[in-house]
Amino acid sequence: MSRQPEAGELKRAACAVVDRLEGDLVAVSHAIHSRPELRYEEHFASAELARALTDHGLVVEHPAFGLDTAFVTRAGAGGPHVVVCCEYDALPEIGHGCGHNVIAAAGLGAGLALATIAERAGGRLTVLGTPAEEGGGGKIRLLDAGAFDGADAVMMIHPEPANVEIAPYLANDTLVVELHGRAAHAASSPWAGINALDALVLGYQAVHTARHTLRPDEKVFGIITDGGTADNVIPQYAAARYRIRARTTRRLDRVRERVIACFEGAAAQVGATCTTTSTGGYAELRANRPLAAAFRANAEQLGRQFLDPASIPIEVAGSTDMGNVSHRFPVIHPVLDVGTVCGGHTLEMTAAAITPGADRCVVDGAKAMAMTCIDFWTDPSLRDRVRDEFDRDRG
Numbered sequence: 001m002s003r004q005p006e007a008g009e010l011k012r013a014a015c016a017v018v019d020r021l022e023g024d025l026v027a028v029s030h031a032i033h034s035r036p037e038l039r040y041e042e043h044f045a046s047a048e049l050a051r052a053l054t055d056h057g058l059v060v061e062h063p064a065f066g067l068d069t070a071f072v073t074r075a076g077a078g079g080p081h082v083v084v085c086c087e088y089d090a091l092p093e094i095g096h097g098c099g100h101n102v103i104a105a106a107g108l109g110a111g112l113a114l115a116t117i118a119e120r121a122g123g124r125l126t127v128l129g130t131p132a133e134e135g136g137g138g139k140i141r142l143l144d145a146g147a148f149d150g151a152d153a154v155m156m157i158h159p160e161p162a163n164v165e166i167a168p169y170l171a172n173d174t175l176v177v178e179l180h181g182r183a184a185h186a187a188s189s190p191w192a193g194i195n196a197l198d199a200l201v202l203g204y205q206a207v208h209t210a211r212h213t214l215r216p217d218e219k220v221f222g223i224i225t226d227g228g229t230a231d232n233v234i235p236q237y238a239a240a241r242y243r244i245r246a247r248t249t250r251r252l253d254r255v256r257e258r259v260i261a262c263f264e265g266a267a268a269q270v271g272a273t274c275t276t277t278s279t280g281g282y283a284e285l286r287a288n289r290p291l292a293a294a295f296r297a298n299a300e301q302l303g304r305q306f307l308d309p310a311s312i313p314i315e316v317a318g319s320t321d322m323g324n325v326s327h328r329f330p331v332i333h334p335v336l337d338v339g340t341v342c343g344g345h346t347l348e349m350t351a352a353a354i355t356p357g358a359d360r361c362v363v364d365g366a367k368a369m370a371m372t373c374i375d376f377w378t379d380p381s382l383r384d385r386v387r388d389e390f391d392r393d394r395g
């Protein structure tokens with residue numbers, strides 16, 4: 001009778017696979033970086049990842065779940081089920097300024113390493129290619145399509161200027177504000193008009209005033225997208241777009257109400273009317289602490305030093321569609337240091353995402369995820385703690 005291999009043995013085997021594949025993984029990371037593609041247009045990146053998985057004998061569905069640039073591959077015959085996510089979309093103008101090429105290659109490495117041992121370890125693995133994190137909500141569409149169904153844990157890594165196993169990610173939403181007035185000749189009969197732009201500007205200023213009373217994690221930023229069409233016509237229409245963020249979805253709802261009240265009040269002053277449309281954003285990330293602690297312990301074994309999550313100011317937080325996944329399944333989204341001082345969505349991060357520091361993130365991210373997955377597969381008490389915390393968080 002064959003004995004169940006030990007976690008340590010499996011981890012050494014997984015890390016050896018990542019070491020052996022390092023050149024390939026880094027090549028995939030750099031290739032994706034060199035051809036940045038926007039949300040839902042990641043044809044090259046998703047094909048490149050699918051090819052790398054297929055080359056190693058895995059069966060890949062691509063496209064998957066009704067999305068052209070999503071893919072999925074599976075390994076293992078039964079047991080606890082872990083999903084590893086690969087993101088690979090870029091940003092307009094600055095390319096891979098969020099370093100998703102690193103996320104993709106690390107997920108690929110973890111997937112290839114784990115696929116070789118899933119059956120032996122008694123676990124199931126899914127590697128999921130998740131398009132359009134940057135404002136496209138790819139994971140929300142994948143959730144709706146059932147791509148995460150049956151998952152016991154979901155993980156990915158994200159490159160940042162520090163190692164933190166639980167980084168804060170806020171709930172967000174985009175609010176489209178439209179003011180409707182009445183057009184009139186601005187010189188000969190302005191009294192016949194209702195100036196929608198005036199209402200918009202008053203509302204914009206009111207939001208500025210309201211901002212003084214928001215909490216540090218409650219953020220409102222907006223731009224005017226339509227301010228009229230002619231300088232001799234009272235604008236009958238004006239519009240703005242606001243990005244709103246808060247620590248929780250519930251708090252986000254209150255901030256959204258305040259922004260709407262600012263514009264409704266402004267519209268009333270001018271005699272205009274106001275309509276607002278919420279485009280539906282991302283939920284806050286609820287990282288699973290026991291699983292995050294396991295990830296940290298594994299990454300520390302690779303020589304990484306972690307910051308105390310409590311020391312990370314909430315002001316630096318962004319948002320991710322992994323937040324929505326975390327409300328349905330136990331999730332970790334640890335961040336790994338690429339060796340920059342700057343955060344994401346900068347040209348500095350674009351440059352940093354193919355440096356030796358970023359390549360180390362690919363390798364360490366792959367190994368730490370693989371080791372954490374092995375812990376999850378082989379340690380029933382960890383699975384219990386992960387589940388307990390998830391249930392408590394939801395309750």
Ligand SMILES: [Zn+2]
Nearest residue numbers: 098134344345
């Ligand atoms: Zn980003």
Ligand SMILES: [Zn+2]
Nearest residue numbers: 098100158344
């Ligand atoms: Zn990102």
